[in-house]
Amino acid sequence: MQRITSTLISTLAAATAVVSIAPIASANPFVGNHDGWTYIQDSTNDGTGGNGIFEVFGMAYKQDGNTLSFAVNSEMGIEGNYWKKAADDNIGYGDLMLNFGGTEYGVRFAGTNDSGVAETGLYSDITTMDVTKDNNGWSTTAKYEKYVRKNMKGEARFFGDERDEAIFDSTAKRQSGNVLQSGTKVGDIAMLTSENLLDFDAAFGGAETGAETFGFSFEMTEEMSGEFIAKLWLECINDSLGMDGFITQMVVEDPVVPAEVPEPTGMLGLLGATVFGGSQLRRRRIAD
Secondary structure, three states, X not given: OOOOOOOOOEEOOOOOEEOOOXXXXXXXXXXXXXXXXXXXXXXXXXXXXXXXXXXXXXXXXXXXXXXXXXXXXXXXXXXXXXXXXXXXXXXXXXXXXXXXXXXXXXXXXXXXXXXXXXXXXXXXXXXXXXXXXXXXXXXXXXXXXXXXXXXXXXXXXXXXXOOOOOOOOOOOOOOOOOEEEEEEEEEOXXXXXXXXHHHHHHHHOOOOOOOEEEXXXXXXXXXXOEEEEEEEEEOOOOOEEEEEEEEOOXXXXXXXXXXXXXXXXXXXXXXXXXXXXXXXXHHHHHHO
């Protein structure tokens, strides 16, 4: 199936010069723009296991100058859910994976998940790994899809949109790459709470949403520009989200060079010369 057609929405910082590109119309009713957010709505009935506690409803991104933010609405909080059959008694979110035309990044935003990197943050030069076995999860995407179709009568939007299958490999066993294995940390993240994300909540326009809303933001690197793909699995791949996006390239203005100010030592020298000159002039007048 075809990937999502890219849509764009950018909130521009007034003090920063940014190239602005108009949003691209999308034929998909589940992709939209609202108050600077570009969002994707997932099926409301495709989160398997736990009577809906793993249901993820949607994701969005927002660019504000050189800051990129992501937000998630779900029935599961950022700390995950208790699950006795998981190796650590908890199933949570994987790491967010970003692909800018082959340049890949990962964001560990959930400090309690099974990521292979030690700290939350933005990472480059990444490798990924699969943690579905430790989290009592599906071995392949295909098995997850088959179960949803047969038992849950879920919509075809398994990953936020029916055209996202290119983002997720449906046949590889235990190869979801849902968390980071390694990487080079290139930035910290700032967590966003539901109070910071009221405009994101409104993006769904009255559609069914979950009880939990959270988000995070980070400063973009210079290589982050143009089209990108974002992918987020749960650790058990009981639900997932994927979307295309577009980032405007930052244009940094030349700094204003301040006028040179004489150094204090130079000013003292000038003052001394003036005093000395005045003293000599007074002596000549007295002599006359």
